[in-house]
Amino acid sequence: MESRPKKKRANLRDVAKAAGVSVATVSRVLNSPKAVSEETRLRVQEVIGMLHFVPSAAARAINSGRTRVVGALVPTLDNAIFSRFLAALEKHLAKHGLSLVVATTSDDPEIETEKAKGLVDIGAEALIVSGIAHSPDFDRLIEQTRLPVIATSYFEKSYHLPTVGYDNAGASRLALNFLLAAGHKNIAVVHGPVKSNDRTQARLSGLKNPVSSHTLQMFETDISVEGGCAATLRILERDTVFTAILCFSDVLAMGALFELQRHQIRVPDEMSLVGIDDLPFSSCTFPEITTIHLPVARMGEATAQAVVHWLDTQVAPKSVLLEAELIVRNSTRELN
Template structure:
């Protein structure tokens, strides 16, 4: 099939072809009930003939609404964010809202820059991860009065509504489970904490009823491999590994298996997230379930109520749960 390289039709072309004014075409597109049936039919015939596609940007100028919501997340290279965003986009769609996603690499300055871009394209609300943000971001929200919802973190006293987990309680639940299994020497593998308030909160939840050996590493399979090698050489008395992310738990499992260390016979292993890979691994990985899908749905509903009815959402705690599998 050969596509013709013709100039895209615009509002003036439709007006000329249907014999009406540009303003009338605009009314047909935005408030059709205010236009006679005969006029609507004439304009629609011209639209069909010219293959005219109405501009969402032009409509937003007329209506004052873009129906776009922006979401800022650290990365797409993590199934927990993919599940959250999938549920969020689907539920927003049911409400007639569209989602635009931007990644920040966990950098507050980059987050502020991309938040400004989302504002520039007409986003009506922003959804962000965690409670660590730059002064530039905070000033942007104050200046634009942008509805902003924080996810993946629960703090009822935070100055934006939070919809998420008690990360400290999730880590404590994991630690308590391992202690109940008589593990008193536990290695804790966690990601960088500098700009990651969720990771800092998880670390703060560990009460050290057991002897803890902390290892900070990249949130990657390779990072987990490096941390396991370090802990085996510096803390050989360890009997369990608590990973504050399932990505690290999976990488730790691979490295333990490469070294011939049996899980759970020689070393128990546990994560936090409940990624699909944790259930499919062999042995399957015990973890703390973070209901990312529920968080996405609740966030979408909250944003809809805010932008459509000016109802500021209340903070909402998403409950976590222990998933016991074969690795402990």
């Protein structure tokens, strides 16, 4: 028994022929409907529905000269902070008819450059990156293509690209000052890999105080719950008696909390714990984690606005500083 041939997907010419108009008219109905009479527009739209015609992105790009695609390069999708940022970014780009394509870089400048080239190849009209530390090859690519690029998760007014983010040094300083004011002198600091991560480097710089009377010890680990557990185990093995742990992310703080509970160390009675991010789960743990709120969803919205402004006006937007905020919960206490 012979199989029936699959129906061919309707294209622009099929619609034009069935509606009795030119291909250009169908294109105007799709891209600039106000430029077509109501009678013609309704007839073409009726045929589009009858033929189940769906215009392809490639066809729209040929006709309009635009792909309406924006590329985002982020270190990972495993961390909820990037997921929240991307969700807000995509939502607000979609309001302006822009589609988001995401690529992960593992915080590796070389991978970032290759992924950026791939986004350029598919016609991305703008790129969004994390931080301000990028390889010379990436900078040359941007200079060559002259693409709009917004750097996020970092505020630096003097950077050669617009930035939308927060003061990372200020965020860690806010957490440290809170612990110092509560009487903590020996504090363990748990942070992610320093290499190629300017956000972590900036947060470390925010802890420097040459006239301080407190002691800080740094513990580098992977930014994961497992990494937080491993770093806390190392903290507990030290001879120093720490009274507080400051984690550079809530993900690390979650791991620290688990490891402390595994060793039956009560939080905050025997150890205070502070994170940075204010991820949703931080208010659901027991005890709830004191943290620094970073306005990640607002960053996604502001980044979308910056991209739309740049694409519409061909003028680079100004950098945007988003304020961090201390959220005090039950994982910290004042020392007597």
